[in-house]
Amino acid sequence: MKISAPRGTSDILPEQIAAWQNIEQTSRTLFKLYNYSEIRTPVFEETGLFKRSLGETTEVVNKQLLEVKSQRVTNAAEDAQFALRPEGTAPVVRAYNQYDIGREVFLSKLFYIAPMFRGERPQKGRLRQFHQIGAEAIGRGANHPLLDAEMIALCIHLLKSFGVSDFKLRINSLGSAEDKKNFAAWLRSALDGKIAHLSDECKGQYERNVFRLLDSKDQACRDVIQGLDIGTRHLSDSGCAYFEQVKQSLDQLGVVYEVSPQLVRGLDYYTHTVFEVSYAGLGAQDALGAGGRYNGLIEQLDGGDRRFPEPVGAIGFALGIERILLALEAQGKQVVVKSSLDAFVIAGKPEFAADVLACVDLLRRQGIAADMDFGAGRPVKKQFEQANKLGAAFVLVLGEEEMKSGEVTIKDMATGAQARVSKDRLVEELKLRIVRA
Ligand code: HAM
Numbered sequence: 001m002k003i004s005a006p007r008g009t010s011d012i013l014p015e016q017i018a019a020w021q022n023i024e025q026t027s028r029t030l031f032k033l034y035n036y037s038e039i040r041t042p043v044f045e046e047t048g049l050f051k052r053s054l055g056e057t058t059e060v061v062n063k064q065l066l067e068v069k070s071q072r073v074t075n076a077a078e079d080a081q082f083a084l085r086p087e088g089t090a091p092v093v094r095a096y097n098q099y100d101i102g103r104e105v106f107l108s109k110l111f112y113i114a115p116m117f118r119g120e121r122p123q124k125g126r127l128r129q130f131h132q133i134g135a136e137a138i139g140r141g142a143n144h145p146l147l148d149a150e151m152i153a154l155c156i157h158l159l160k161s162f163g164v165s166d167f168k169l170r171i172n173s174l175g176s177a178e179d180k181k182n183f184a185a186w187l188r189s190a191l192d193g194k195i196a197h198l199s200d201e202c203k204g205q206y207e208r209n210v211f212r213l214l215d216s217k218d219q220a221c222r223d224v225i226q227g228l229d230i231g232t233r234h235l236s237d238s239g240c241a242y243f244e245q246v247k248q249s250l251d252q253l254g255v256v257y258e259v260s261p262q263l264v265r266g267l268d269y270y271t272h273t274v275f276e277v278s279y280a281g282l283g284a285q286d287a288l289g290a291g292g293r294y295n296g297l298i299e300q301l302d303g304g305d306r307r308f309p310e311p312v313g314a315i316g317f318a319l320g321i322e323r324i325l326l327a328l329e330a331q332g333k334q335v336v337v338k339s340s341l342d343a344f345v346i347a348g349k350p351e352f353a354a355d356v357l358a359c360v361d362l363l364r365r366q367g368i369a370a371d372m373d374f375g376a377g378r379p380v381k382k383q384f385e386q387a388n389k390l391g392a393a394f395v396l397v398l399g400e401e402e403m404k405s406g407e408v409t410i411k412d413m414a415t416g417a418q419a420r421v422s423k424d425r426l427v428e429e430l431k432l433r434i435v436r437a
Contacts, residue, residue: 006128006129007122007128008120008122008126008127008128008129009127009128009129010127010129010322015337018335018336018337018338019325019328019334019335020321020325022162022335023133023162023321023324023325024113024133026158026161026162027111027113027133027158028113030154030157030158030161031111031135034109034150034154035109036109036110036111036135037108037109037110037111038110038111038112038113039092039095039110039111039112040112040114041085041088041091041092041094041095041112041114042085042091043084043085043114043115043117044068044082044083044084044085045082045083045085045090045091045094046080046081046082046083047065047067047080047081047082047083048080048081049090049091049094049301050065050083050085050086050087050090052300052301053089053090053093053267053268053269053297053300053301054086054087054090054267054268054269055209055267055268055269057208057209057212057268058209058212058266058267058268059212059266060086060087060118060266060267061086063119064086064118064119064120065083065084065086065118065119066083066084066086066117066118066119066128067081067082067083067084068082068083068084070082084117085116085117086116086117086118087116087132087134087267087318088112088114088116088132088134088136088318089134089136089267089269089294089297089316089318090269090297090301092110092112092134092136092138092316093136093138093294093297093298093301093314094301096108096110096138096298097298097301097302101138101139102138102139102140102298102308102312105139106139106140106141107137107138107139107140107141107142107147108136108137108138108139109135109136109137110135110136110137110138111133111134111135111136112132112133112134113131113132113133113134113321114131114132114134115129115130115131116129116130116131116132117129118130123284123285124282124283124284124285124326125282125283125284125285125286125320125322125323125326126285127322130320130321130322131320131321131322132318132319132320132321133158133289133318133319133321134316134317134318134319135151135154135155135291135316135317135318136314136315136316137151137314137315137316138298138312138313138314138316139312139313139314140310140311140312140313141313142312142313142314142315143295143311143313144313145242145243145245145246145249145273146245146249147313147315148246148249148272148273148293148315149246149249149250149252149253149255150249150253151291151315151316151317152169152171152246152250152255152257152273152275152317153250153253153255155275155277155289155291155317155319156169156255156277158319159277159288159289159319159324162324162328163328163331163333164279164288164324164327164328164331164333165331166279166280166281166331167277167278167279167288167327168258168277168278168279168280169255169256169257169258169275169276169277170257170258170259170260170263170275170276170277170278171246171247171250171257171258171259171260171263171273171274171275172259172260172261172262172263172264172273172274172275173232173235173239173242173243173246173272173273173274174234174264174270174271174272174274174292175234175235175236175239175243175271175272176236176238176239176271176272177271177295177296178236179234179235179236179239180234180271182234183211183234184210184211186233186234187210187211187213187214187228187230188206188210190228191206191210191213191224191228194224194227195224197220198218198220198221198224199218199220199221201218202216202218202220202221209268211264212266213225214230214262214263214264215262215263215264215266217284225262230261230262231261232261239272242272242273243272243273246273247259257275263275263276265290265292269294269296269297269300270292270293270294271292271293271294271295271296272292272293272295273292273293273315274290274291274292274293275290275291275292275317276289276290277289277290277319279323279327279330281327281330281331282323282326282327282330285323287320287323288319288320288323288324288327289317289318289319289320289323290317290318291315291316291317291318292315292316292317293313293314293315294314294315294316295311295312295313295314297314298312298314299312338391339390339391339392339393340369341369341370341371341390341391341392341393342363342368342369342370342392342393342394342430342434343360343363343368343369343370343371343392343393343394343395343396343430344370344371344372344373344383344386344387344390344392344394344395344396345359345360345363345370345371345372345395345396345397345398346372346373346380346383346384346387346395346396346397346398347372347373347377347383347398348380348397348398348399348400348402348403349377349399349400350376350377352398352399352403353372353376353377355398355403356372356398357372359396359398359408359426360372362426362427363426363427363430366427366431368427368430368431368434371390371392373386380397380399387413388413392413393412393413393414393434393437394410394411394412394413394430394433394434394437395410395411395413396408396409396410396411396426396430397409397411402420405420406422406423406424407420407421407422407423408420408421408422408423408426410426410429410430410433412433412437414437
């Protein structure tokens with residue numbers, strides 16, 4: 001039986017790669033402007049890392065972790081449980097702690113462009129392997145509300161630079177860890193007596209992690225939530241002041257947002273500012289990206305190995321590349337793939353093939369992208385067809401006459417213009433034409 005790619009994964013084929021590279025390149029350029037450095041962490045980590053950071057009761061950990069089983073478990077040390085990373089924040093914090101990055105660096109601005117894995121039920125915009133562009137700012141210097149505003153502005157700048165428009169940014173504040181506890185307690189009491197007729201799933205969430213009810217997909221639950229006056233009553237004075245400063249800075253930076261008291265995010269590590277960018281045209285999976293502050297996570301994951309003389313703050317976000325591409329497609333903004341092949345060299349006779357390869361080699365050494373047909377003497381017509389398919393800008397012919405006279409025929413595939421030039425001048429002549437094309 002033919003083997004296909006696993007459900008919920010997709011191959012990125014050569015005709016799609018230009019769109020991906022465009023997004024990756026734009027991201028790298030912008031990250032440089034904002035002074036971010038790239039970090040690459042392993043594709044799998046100890047399962048405990050995700051349980052401790054994202055939360056045991058979150059969907060991502062509870063239902064979606066893709067665990068890795070090794071067949072070669074030889075000793076207790078190797079007996080650790082591993083899982084493919086479902087997100088990038090926890091691994092980055094693990095690395096931050098592991099290499100004690102904060103000791104030297106007041107504020108670390110780190111980014112990643114990497115595949116993530118979640119064992120979800122696949123549907124449009126929801127995959128088991130997907131790709132995130134993520135940014136994390138961590139350190140003693142990451143406690144200022146201006147950084148929250150810069151982080152959100154960077155997220156929006158990225159989306160705009162990819163060409164996405166008509167998205168919506170929602171922000172909220174969960175406040176400090178203490179405020180968050182008060183928020184949960186208030187929610188529980190506000191919902192008390194209203195959950196009896198909700199589904200078992202919702203009742204379970206009420207017990208385990210009441211915040212999950214705020215983004216429940218269950219209609220009955222949504223109706224109950226709509227009836228609550230959530231507001232920002234859970235915020236302490238300092239939590240309120242912090243959020244006010246974030247909003248003021250966003251206004252100053254010209255970032256358009258909506259305050260959404262129901263926005264709490266699906267991962268446990270968030271405190272203070274949380275945000276989400278959505279694009280309505282995507283249907284059920286409409287979040288293009290999301291993020292927020294996670295001040296307590298660094299110490300929480302450190303396992304008490306180090307002492308932190310000053311509080312270490314952190315904030316970040318991740319954008320989903322597949323969803324960005326879906327939004328661009330919905331907006332009719334696909335990237336046009338342009339061939340980068342300058343020259344395709346054709347052998348007039350099979351016995352000239354070695355000369356053709358030598359010619360291709362010479363061109364490449366001179367920085368000209370070149371290729372040839374390796375079809376063991378296919379007719380010239382077929383070789384031209386191949387050049388056309390590859391989108392070569394010029395075809396060079398080494399035929400019988402050219403071989404005798406020490407020349408090469410150059411054909412401009414866009415205009416059809418042809419000229420014979422001596423082999424010695426080939427590179428020069430071709431470069432002149434490439435510049436003009
Ligand atoms: P998240 O909301 O779980 O946050 O994921 C961020 C984005 O990744 C989503 O908005 C979506 O675009 C994309 N995404 C998530 N799951 C899937 C999926 N199954 N298929 C396709 N795309 C998906 C985080 O991952 C946090 N680590 C963000 C963050 C960074 N917070 C602070 N720093």
